[in-house]
Amino acid sequence: MIPAAFDYVRAGSAEEAIALIGEHGEDAKFLAGGHSLLPLMKLRLAQPSVLVDIGRVEDLSYIRDAGDHIAIGALTRHMDVEKSPLLAEHVPLLAHAAGHVGDPQVRHRGTMGGTIAHADPASDLPATTLALGATYVAQGPNGTREIAAADFYQGFLESALAADEMLTEIRVPKMGGAGWSFQKFNRRAQDWAIVGVAAWRRNGDSGVALVNMGSTPILATSVSGALAQGASVSDAAQLAAEEAEPQSDLNASPEYRVHLAKVLVRRALEQASA
Amino acid sequence: MKIRVTVNGTVHDSDVEPRTLLVHYIREVVGLTGTNVGCDTSSCGACSVHVNGEAVKSCTMLAVQADGCEITTIEGLAQGGEMHPMQKAFMENHGLQCGYCTPGMVMAATSLLKENPSPTEEEVRIGLEGNLCRCTGYHNIVKSVLACAAGD
Numbered sequence: 333m334i335p336a337a338f339d340y341v342r343a344g345s346a347e348e349a350i351a352l353i354g355e356h357g358e359d360a361k362f363l364a365g366g367h368s369l370l371p372l373m374k375l376r377l378a379q380p381s382v383l384v385d386i387g388r389v390e391d392l393s394y395i396r397d398a399g400d401h402i403a404i405g406a407l408t409r410h411m412d413v414e415k416s417p418l419l420a421e422h423v424p425l426l427a428h429a430a431g432h433v434g435d436p437q438v439r440h441r442g443t444m445g446g447t448i449a450h451a452d453p454a455s456d457l458p459a460t461t462l463a464l465g466a467t468y469v470a471q472g473p474n475g476t477r478e479i480a481a482a483d484f485y486q487g488f489l490e491s492a493l494a495a496d497e498m499l500t501e502i503r504v505p506k507m508g509g510a511g512w513s514f515q516k517f518n519r520r521a522q523d524w525a526i527v528g529v530a531a532w533r534r535n536g537d538s539g540v541a542l543v544n545m546g547s548t549p550i551l552a553t554s555v556s557g558a559l560a561q562g563a564s565v566s567d568a569a570q571l572a573a574e575e576a577e578p579q580s581d582l583n584a585s586p587e588y589r590v591h592l593a594k595v596l597v598r599r600a601l602e603q604a605s606a
Numbered sequence: 607m608k609i610r611v612t613v614n615g616t617v618h619d620s621d622v623e624p625r626t627l628l629v630h631y632i633r634e635v636v637g638l639t640g641t642n643v644g645c646d647t648s649s650c651g652a653c654s655v656h657v658n659g660e661a662v663k664s665c666t667m668l669a670v671q672a673d674g675c676e677i678t679t680i681e682g683l684a685q686g687g688e689m690h691p692m693q694k695a696f697m698e699n700h701g702l703q704c705g706y707c708t709p710g711m712v713m714a715a716t717s718l719l720k721e722n723p724s725p726t727e728e729e730v731r732i733g734l735e736g737n738l739c740r741c742t743g744y745h746n747i748v749k750s751v752l753a754c755a756a757g758d
Contacts, residue, residue, distance in 0.1 A: 333646050340607060340624035340670055363671075370666050371648060374627075383624070387671060411660075435736025436721075437651060437714065440660040441667065521735035522649065 335373035342385045346471050346500055349386045354473055354496045356382040362498060363387065364407055367434070367442035368450040392445070392500060395419060401467075404502040406445025410457075411436070413444055423504050425512040425532055429460040432514065435522040445499045451484070451491040451548070456516065458485065459549035460530040461504060463541035469501035476500070485548035510534035513603035515596040516543070519583070526583045527592040529572075531600040536560045540600070545576035545593055552576075555597060565605060569598035609673040613638065614682030622669045629653045631669035632679060640680040640709050644738070651737030654710035654717075655679050661717030663736070680709035683716070692716050692754045701750030703741035711737050715751045724755055 341356075343349035353360050360382035363369060372378040386392075392407040395416045402422055404413065413419060413430035420427050433439055433447070433456050447457045448468060461468075462481045470477055470493055484492050493499060512532040516525045528543030538559050540552040554574035558567065578589035610619050613636050620635055632655065633639050641664060644652030648666040655664045656678040683690035692712050695701065702708040711734065718725065718733040725733060730751045731744070739747060 334627065334630075335625045337623070337625055340668075363668075366668065366671065367648065367666055370668070374646070385671065434648075435651070436718065436733060437654055437661045437663045437736045438648065438666075440657075440662050440717075521732070 333374040335370070336376055336379045338373075338380055339382045340385065341382065343389060345389055346386075346392060346498055349384050349389065350471060350473055350496060350498055352382075352384045353498070356384070358495050360384055362449070364443040364446040365409065365441040366446075367438050368446055368452065368455075386498070397422070398503065401503045401505045404444055404504065406443065406448075406499045406501060408444045410434070410439035410442050410444065410447075414439060422506040423464065425464065425507065425514060425530060426457070426460055426504055428512075429456050429514045429530060432456055432516050438522075444502055448484075448502060449491060449493060449499045451486075451489050453485075453488065453546055453548050453550075454524040454544040455549075456514075456525065456528060456530075456543060459528065459541040459543040460514065461502060462549045462551055463530040463532065463539040464504050464507070465539060466505070467503040468499055469503065470494075470497040471500045472497040478503075482551060488547040507532055508534065510537075511604035511606065513600035515600045517592055517596060527578075527589050527596055529593070529596040529600045531597065531604050533559070533601065533604040538601075538604075540572075540597060542572070542576055542593055542597075545573065545578045545589060547577070547579075550576045552597065555601075559601070565601040566598055569594050569601060572597035607670050607673075609670055611636075611669070611672050611675060611677060613677045614679060620669075624668065624670050626669040627665055628655070628657075628667040628669050628672050628677075629664035631672070632664060632677070635669075638679050638681050642706055642709055644706065644710070649738065650707070650710070651714055651734075652707050652710040654713040654737065656713060656717060659717075659720065661714045678713075680712060683712065690716070691757075692719070692751070695750040695754035695758070696747075699746050699750040699753050701743070701747045703739075703743045707737060707739045707741075711739070711747055715747075715754070718751070719755055725751075727752060730755075 361380040392405040394405040542550040554571040572593040642652040644650035
């Protein structure tokens with residue numbers, strides 16, 4: 333399968349990339365690692381007329397301690413997130429979840445910013461950063477703005493990013509020793525989750541987000557609300573799918589997904605509470 | 607678009623369409639057909655090659671993205687007529703049946719040992735999760751990788 337023809341331009345900086353995307357209009361797309369975009373282009377589900385390659389904007393590949401949070405450059409690859417000692421210490425849930433994206437070859441190319449901007453509800457890291465209360469930084473022609481993860485995902489593969497904005501940084505709060513768990517249920521090791529759960533818990537506070545349980549990653553606020561009021565893990569887990577609207581596909585019916593979500597949230601909370 | 611790619615130590619200056627996939631560039635422009643196209647959807651790993659020393663799936667990368675990069679394919683592993691230790695290990699441990707997945711398996715396995723020189727059996731199995739063998743010959747593939755890591 334070969335993508336439809338397109339023009340290719342390469343950006344050396346975020347500013348240049350934003351200028352190029354503005355110049356080429358709505359049919360232009362950013363290309364980072366390409367592991368979400370190229371498969372869609374090969375299936376002709378996406379046919380951008382111009383690709384602006386940002387893969388060589390080297391100053392957007394970093395993982396830094398920024399006080400109360402860790403700042404991750406949008407072009408940081410999954411393999412570097414997975415193996416980061418800084419994330420292992422301060423945001424172990426994210427480092428662990430990054431190690432479950434695709435397979436090693438995919439993690440050598442795919443980027444953190446790419447998977448967030450692609451906004452696929454079946455991807456691991458949008459839900460994980462949502463559970464962690466992350467903030468995303470978007471840069472446009474008129475400067476930068478911060479978007480809370482909870483406001484970012486607006487529909488299937490749709491985000492709050494404007495057409496001429498580029499995601500440049502992901503800010504993830506430090507977990508401060510919170511218990512955590514990442515649950516991914518699938519049939520083959522490398523597949524997307526049929527249902528996944530990212531969760532953390534510290535005293536009365538918690539964050540629980542669901543993978544592949546709707547058209548966006550889902551924050552399971554009812555579960556956290558119940559835990560805050562003293563509900564048991566198994567009672568709170570019964571509320572796992574309150575905010576979800578799961579779809580049917582080859583792998584699972586909506587009913588089966590709801591069942592899986594309850595079971596996986598219970599397991600995640602048990603692990604995070606241990 | 608003009609690109610310069612080093613494949614197995616040889617510099618290639620080429621003019622390619624931006625939509626040319628790296629695997630097609632390697633097979634049809636450079637003329638090295640050891641790298642196979644399997645699923646063509648970044649699932650099976652048959653097209654795995656090393657880009658700057660790391661295994662990637664060459665069906666999910668554009669040739670223009672490899673501009674300036676060092677590529678190693680299965681043909682680039684043997685040195686001076688001597689098979690790479692991983693190739694020898696696959697031969698000695700019957701790590702292949704039909705052979706279609708083998709180039710990708712070997713490239714993924716050598717990349718794995720570069721990152722983790724002494725993996726456990728479980729780490730080998732997880733490390734090769736991106737490569738499928740339709741003969742289901744995984745047992746001897748894992749055995750081959752462990753033998754290579756142990757220097758047998």
